[in-house]
Amino acid sequence: MDYNYRKLDYEKEKRFQKNVSFQKFNIDMEKEKTSFVCQQNEVGKYGCVNSQGKVIIPFEYDYLQVCKEGEDAFLEASKEENSGIIDLDEKIIIPFEYDQISIHKENGKVFLVVEKDEKWGVIDLDKKIIIPFDEYDDMVGYETDEKVLLAVKKNGKWGVIDLSKKIVIPFEFDRFFQIHKKIIDSE
Secondary structure (H helix, E strand, O other): OOEEEEEOOOOOOHHHOOOOOEEEEEEEEOOEEEEEEEEEOOOOOEEEEEOOOOEEEEEEEOEEEEEEEOOEEEEEEEEOOEEEEEOOOOOEEEEEEEOEEEEEEEOOEEEEEEEEOOEEEEEEOOOOEEEEEEEEOEEEEEEOOOOEEEEEEEOOEEEEEEOOOOEEEEEEEOOOOOOOHHHHHOO
């Protein structure tokens, strides 16, 4: 499916203003322009509604976040305490088997930092394992201008690695707060 993405102007779409929480998107689905909004209903479930008021993703998710890479759009979704990735037709791209997912991009490719059974790893949208789950006890992904960096905890100490597992900052820290771009750019 061919998707073309851009955010809608919030001020012009007043009919969506009454919702508790929302994200608005304009996507060309198979050459047919479709505006839609991801929103939370009164019972706390997320779904998507198009500009004609038709539900295009049912309100059964605990969380929805629209993500885009190139011409493709997909949704990070959470359901019954598990996270996965679906497309705009609700086809499952990444199964709902992860405790947490965060999405990062490097060189036009999407990488997912995922937690499963208290272990962390990195996979891509093809489910290929980039960093195995048995190596790190905790992981936080960050994007710089050029690459994805991962703050990781191993044997009780924090350090920073890239997606090839090259050590950027050695594993010598007891706590981790945030990767600052200035530190990384000075490497």
